[in-house]
Amino acid sequence: xxxxxxxxxxxxxxxxxxxxxxxxxxxxxxxxxxxxxxxxxxxxxxxxxxxxxxxxxxxxxxxxxxxxxxxxxxxxxxxxxxxxxxxxxxxxxxxxxxxxxxxxxxxxxxxxxxxxxxxxxxxxxxxxxxxxxxxxxxxxxxxxxxxxxxxxxxxxxxxxxxxxxxxxxxxxxxxxxxxxxxxxxxxxxxxxxxxxxxxxxxxxxxxxxxxxxxxxxxxxxxxxxxxxxxxxxxxxxxxxxxxxxxxxxxxxxxxxxxxxx
Numbered sequence: 001x002x003x004x005x006x007x008x009x010x011x012x013x014x015x016x017x018x019x020x021x022x023x024x025x026x027x028x029x030x031x032x033x034x035x036x037x038x039x040x041x042x043x044x045x046x047x048x049x050x051x052x053x054x055x056x057x058x059x060x061x062x063x064x065x066x067x068x069x070x071x072x073x074x075x076x077x078x079x080x081x082x083x084x085x086x087x088x089x090x091x092x093x094x095x096x097x098x099x100x101x102x103x104x105x106x107x108x109x110x111x112x113x114x115x116x117x118x119x120x121x122x123x124x125x126x127x128x129x130x131x132x133x134x135x136x137x138x139x140x141x142x143x144x145x146x147x148x149x150x151x152x153x154x155x156x157x158x159x160x161x162x163x164x165x166x167x168x169x170x171x172x173x174x175x176x177x178x179x180x181x182x183x184x185x186x187x188x189x190x191x192x193x194x195x196x197x198x199x200x201x202x203x204x205x206x207x208x209x210x211x212x213x214x215x216x217x218x219x220x221x222x223x224x225x226x227x228x229x230x231x232x233x234x235x236x237x238x239x240x241x242x243x244x245x246x247x248x249x250x251x252x253x254x255x256x257x258x259x260x261x
Contacts, residue, residue, distance in 0.1 A: 009044045014127060015097070016043035020074050022093045022134045023086060026141060029075050039074035046070075067091070093134065100133045101126055154186075154250055156236060157223040158197045166192075166249035168226070174251050176237065178205050178218065183235045184253035185218060190238040192249065203235065226252070231259050 017040040024031055046066045054062060064087075071086045104126075154168040166188065176185040185205065193199075204215040218235040225231070234253070243251060 005047075008047055011127070012047060013040050013044040015130065016040040016070070018130055018134055019090055019093050019097070020070075022138060023071075023089045024074070025138055026089055026093075027085060029086075031075050035074050039070045042073055043067075043070050093137065096137055097130060097133055101130065104129065152252060152256070153225075153227050154252070155223075155225040155228075156188075156221050157225075158193070158219075159222050160197055161222070162193075162196050164188075164193060164196070167247055168250045168252045169243070169245055169248045170254070170256060171251040172254050175254050176205065176207065176216070178203065178235055181233075183233050184255035185216070185235045185237040186224075186250055186253055187237045187239050188250040189242055190217070190240055193238075199238075202238075205235075205237070226256055226260060229260060231256070 017036060020036045020039055023029070024036065043066070046063070052059075052062070067090060068083070068087060071083065071090060075082075075086050077083055150170040152168040152170060154166040156164045156166070158164070168186070171187075174185075174187065176187070177183065178185060199217075199219055203218045203220075205218050207214050207216045217238045219238065221234070221236050223230065224234050243249070
């Protein structure tokens with residue numbers, strides 16, 4: 001098999017640059033472009049490791065050392081934690097990109113012998129798809145970070161001292177207020193406490209939606225903790241439906257944003 005060193009250098013340079021750009025954007029390092037280019041150039045020269053007779057373990061450490069030098073060139077060294085996160089995200093992006101490309105190669109048989117102006121069609125396809133994969137990774141990670149900010153740890157202690165630990169989601173649309181006392185309402189599924197506590201003297205709060213009018217059964221908790229911070233004057237609304245959000249046990253009231261400040 002004929003190996004074109006110049007083609008390998010160019011492809012390796014492009015992939016290293018894409019990975020460094022992904023780390024730069026994801027971790028908001030705001031590094032200069034020339035540092036990324038210089039680091040990618042150094043990464044291309046690391047192809048000499050293919051010709052160094054090392055066993056698998058030594059080769060792994062050698063490549064990790066080269067990757068560390070690349071990252072220091074690109075982002076500098078501030079402290080151990082800073083450099084560790086750079087290295088972690090660099091390898092994470094490498095694994096994600098490599099896994100996707102390997103899947104595409106196997107699934108669509110990209111190891112064919114078709115060429116365009118002397119360049120393998122598979123290389124052309126991979127170079128087009130790689131930026132799309134990393135862009136999708138950046139966007140999905142950004143969405144995940146934004147959604148994660150709305151997740152809270154909830155601990156509700158009822159009158160019989162039963163403690164219910166839940167994962168709450170801050171629903172900006174939940175502005176339910178008990179009209180007489182102006183107490184905000186947190187919604188949970190009634191099934192979570194049906195066999196645990198004996199509901200006595202519940203309050204019924206009118207709830208108006210676009211298509212219906214109903215009464216929501218509410219109870220006053222003995223104590224309520226959101227992210228380990230105690231909150232008072234809240235009611236627990238017991239609804240009969242489950243929440244469609246993944247891993248969510250209750251919907252928090254918008255008022256919590258002000259009370260947790």
